[in-house]
Amino acid sequence: xxxxxxxxxxxxxxxxxxxxxxxxxxxxxxxxxxxxxxxxxxxxxxxxxxxxxxxxxxxxxxxxxxxxxxxxxxxxxxxxxxxxxxxxxxxxxxxxxxxxxxxxxxxxxxxxxxxxxxxxxxxxxxxxxxxxxxxxxxxxxxxxxxxxxxxxxxxxxxxxxxxxxxxxxxxxxxxxxxxxxxxxxxxxxxxxxxxxxxxxxxxxxxxxxxxxxxxxxxxxxxxxxxxxxxxxxxxxxxxxxxxxxxxxxxxxxxxxxxxxxxxxxxxxxxxxxxxxxxxxxxxxxxxxxxxxxxxxxxxxxxxxxxxxxxxxxxxxxxxxxxxxxxxxxxxxxxxxxxxxxxxxxxxxxxxxxxxxxxxxxxxxxxxxxxxxxxxxxxxxxxxxxxxxxxxxxxxxxxxxxxxxxxxxxxxxxxxxxxxxxxxxxxxx
Numbered sequence: 126x127x128x129x130x131x132x133x134x135x136x137x138x139x140x141x142x143x144x145x146x147x148x149x150x151x152x153x154x155x156x157x158x159x160x161x162x163x164x165x166x167x168x169x170x171x172x173x174x175x176x177x178x179x180x181x182x183x184x185x186x187x188x189x190x191x192x193x194x195x196x197x198x199x200x201x202x203x204x205x206x207x208x209x210x211x212x213x214x215x216x217x218x219x220x221x222x223x224x225x226x227x228x229x230x231x232x233x234x235x236x237x238x239x240x241x242x243x244x245x246x247x248x249x250x251x252x253x254x255x256x257x258x259x260x261x262x263x264x265x266x267x268x269x270x271x272x273x274x275x276x277x278x279x280x281x282x283x284x285x286x287x288x289x290x291x292x293x294x295x296x297x298x299x300x301x302x303x304x305x306x307x308x309x310x311x312x313x314x315x316x317x318x319x320x321x322x323x324x325x326x327x328x329x330x331x332x333x334x335x336x337x338x339x340x341x342x343x344x345x346x347x348x349x350x351x352x353x354x355x356x357x358x359x360x361x362x363x364x365x366x367x368x369x370x371x372x373x374x375x376x377x378x379x380x381x382x383x384x385x386x387x388x389x390x391x392x393x394x395x396x397x398x399x400x401x402x403x404x405x406x407x408x409x410x411x412x413x414x415x416x417x418x419x420x421x422x423x424x425x426x427x428x429x430x431x432x433x434x435x436x437x438x439x440x441x442x443x444x445x446x447x448x449x450x451x452x453x454x455x456x457x458x459x460x461x462x463x464x465x466x467x468x469x470x471x472x473x474x475x476x477x478x479x480x481x482x483x484x485x486x487x488x489x490x491x492x493x494x495x496x497x498x499x500x501x502x503x504x505x506x507x508x509x510x511x512x513x514x515x516x517x518x519x520x521x522x523x524x525x526x527x528x529x530x531x532x533x534x535x536x537x538x539x540x541x542x543x544x545x546x547x548x549x550x551x552x553x
Contacts, residue, residue: 184275220432301335321382328382336397354416391424409439419446507532
């Protein structure tokens with residue numbers, strides 16, 4: 126039992142998410158069976174290696190068209206002389222973008238969606254990196270684990286050379302941002318959450334990633350975005366979502382494979398917020414995060430506030446989050462025969478943690494810091510209090526709240542749910 130807790134990839138796993146028997150079995154395999162020929166272990170290793178070898182293509186967009194319309198940046202490959210979309214990123218104005226991709230040759234384009242219909246018309250300001258059309262553009266060559274920084278993309282007007290089609294939609298099949306779903310959806314099952322931790326690529330292929338709405342969007346209601354932790358799913362927020370005043374708030378849930386590097390997840394969330402704001406304009410939104418999701422949230426706030434944006438972040442909350450990292454994750458990242466990519470970011474003193482913790486929290490954004498403990502213990506059964514409430518975050522927080530509850534059970538704790546309602550009510 127102590128071994129499992131010590132190696133509990135730093136509390137990134139909620140004990141209600143993955144059965145203890147399965148957790149014990151997995152860690153026994155990782156520690157004692159490095160030579161194992163089990164198919165599942167091999168697939169976990171291959172997928173982790175694939176994520177860790179991903180490179181990045183980044184750049185900046187500057188608008189000189191005179192329009193304040195949102196910008197869509199596209200990353201695609203050329204298949205049989207036709208573009209095949211790999212990724213897209215949306216900005217509300219001038220700003221930076223970043224794509225994660227595997228080794229290969231790519232093309233980058235951007236356009237302003239002046240009529241906000243999520244389609245590209247040839248009359249809209251656009252640009253193609255390295256050329257004026259797909260046949261003469263210079264591809265961006267990405268090597269494993271490398272980073273390519275592009276020259277600034279400037280949007281002035283329409284591309285001079287026209288293509289044969291207009292009203293082109295750029296959508297990714299496995300991106301479910303903006304989709305209305307119910308928490309009863311099988312995609313939110315605990316088994317799928319486990320899949321996302323151990324096999325993130327299979328998660329994306331089979332389920333897809335998304336910022337889902339739990340009800341139809343309404344401009345007058347404030348979006349409350351819930352972010353789960355490692356091995357988790359939106360299902361964990363069922364009681365909190367149900368407690369929201371439906372006249373004033375609308376629950377949205379981020380569903381992502383928690384084995385991914387956390388920078389990838391926060392980039393995706395920033396993109397998704399921008400995308401939904403361009404489709405369903407709203408003035409402000411809230412971010413509520415549990416466990417590892419708190420690290421995703423802080424990274425998201427950092428990136429969102431560093432780019433031009435329209436809606437205001439009206440409230441944030443972390444719940445039992447390892448904000449100061451976890452020693453067990455550091456041990457796992459250093460010593461385990463198989464390293465899940467997200468472990469590297471939760472490890473104490475990781476590059477990711479150093480970046481987001483060294484960034485000063487904006488005073489204008491309310492931050493509510495929630496922690497819990499079990500009986501007389503100095504942790505919630507997973508995350509130490511020192512990591513949940515480090516002194517630097519206590520100084521940044523609007524207020525701290527402590528509860529006698531477990532790491533996962535706090536989300537169903539009646540006292541916490543009542544406090545959660547009071548905090549949201551007083552925020553208006």
